[in-house]
Amino acid sequence: MTLPRYQQLAQTLRRQIDAHVWLPGEKLPSLRESCKQSGLSLMTVLQAYQLLESQGTLVSRPQSGYYVAPSRPLRLEHGSLHTAEQIDVNDAIFDILKAGQDSDIVPFGSAFPDPTLFPQPKLARSLASAVRRMSPHSAIANLPPGNEDLRRSIAQRYALQGVEVTPDEIVITSGAMESLGLSLQVLTQPGDWVAIESPAFYGVLQGIERRKLKAVTIPMDMEQGIDLAALEQAMATYPIKACWLMSAFQNPQGCTMNPDKKRQLVDILIRNQVALIEDDVYAELYFNGDRPNPLKMSSYRQEILHCSSFSKCLAPGFRVGWVAAGNYASRIQRLQLMSTLSASVPVQLALADFLHQGSYDAHLRRLRRQLELRQNAMRSAVLNSFPPGTRLSKPTGGYFIWVELPGKMDATKIYQQALAKRISVAPGTMFAVDNRFSHCLRLNTSFEWNTRAENAVKTLSELVYKEYNRHR
Ligand SMILES: Cc1ncc(COP(=O)(O)O)c(C=O)c1O
Structure with missing residues (x-):
């Protein structure tokens, strides 16, 4: 889908403002200068400036022209999309x-x-046995992407659900928190725009604050889930680098996307070529039928970083999670090597052992x-x-x-x-x-x-x- 010209110009100007080509309070080229430079009509340039004005990015001063808004706090747009250029929660x-x-x-x-809902004695036995059997070389053998047995067991669970994930694209992390953080780091640079849910798990807000990103928040409804029209509009308006959301049992509202909504969402991501961080930590906790299919099951799977963990469904204190990172797997491994090095080796071995015992289901x-x-x-x-x-x-x-x-x-x-x-x-x-x-x-x-x-x-x-x- 090609954007109308005025929206394209607005996006270009917004990118320039974000990159500090134009500083807060600075005057933008006049409409006439901008027409000359861009080859666009006066009306198109005016529409672009007015759009940025309505979004709070520019202010107009009568008889003088358009200026970059002095400070750019939280803004309300189009009735439903909200943005935050600085998150401090x-x-x-x-x-x-x-x-x-x-x-x-x-x-x-x-x-x-x-x-008290977890099989503590069995996990303790697996941990003791793992520590006993640990070879002196295991710390090195289990560096990123993590323990091979554990990655294969996780890949098998994906396979049983019909999701194509190979052990090679899985990176074991210290809980989903690390996998989500690494995914965000691999997809963005400070100052980039990310689309997130509203309301969202507070870890999302913390992650965005820590990485100094800007957020466009997409409205959620506890029955209908995410507002896809708003997401589409956000993608058309902002240079969004990544989308971060949950397709099942969303935290905090609890809703799960239906298959039709998932298809439409993937279409939007493909059309806009935006990568997705899919947080799926509650997916094993379904009450009826089958595990909800993740968005990772789609044809866009290489651009979807599917993050999960054992924290909510098996071993809360073990802090073991993973990301099935598609095209980004080796970059995630490198980032992990530069930060936490690897998830704890004995707990990885213990979970691999527990999954082999066969009592997980x-x-x-x-x-x-x-x-x-x-x-x-x-x-x-x-x-x-x-x-x-x-x-x-x-x-x-x-x-x-x-x-x-x-x-x-x-x-x-x-x-x-x-x-x-x-x-x-x-x-x-x-x-x-x-x-x-x-x-x-x-x-x-x-x-x-x-x-x-x-x-x-x-x-x-x-x-x-x-x-x-x-x-x-
Ligand atoms: C939606 C969501 N994602 C991720 C996490 C973090 O998971 P972990 O404990 O595996 O780091 C939580 C924990 O509360 C969560 O609710």
């Missing part, structure tokens, strides 16, 4: 994560699954059943006790529910009041660069449904009702 997120760490706190705000079946039961129990309790107008997601996997409180309620206040009563929740502000989700909460449903949990939901609903009545 870390302090707030660290405070919230730390606040939920005490073991006497009811951990509805936690990102971690209930640790039985564990997953039990885990999925438990998670579904626990989600049902907590969802019903919230539905029955929160004020009318509350919207609740109904994910078909994973262990989060997203709660949209009615009206203009302040979920951060509820988070603070709940914490004083030793209950943690994840306020919506953790998942965005602005306050758009300040009336939302994410709740972790993986913990045992018992009297303590029931009472905690009751306390939460009392706090929510107090706030609700204040707003009526």
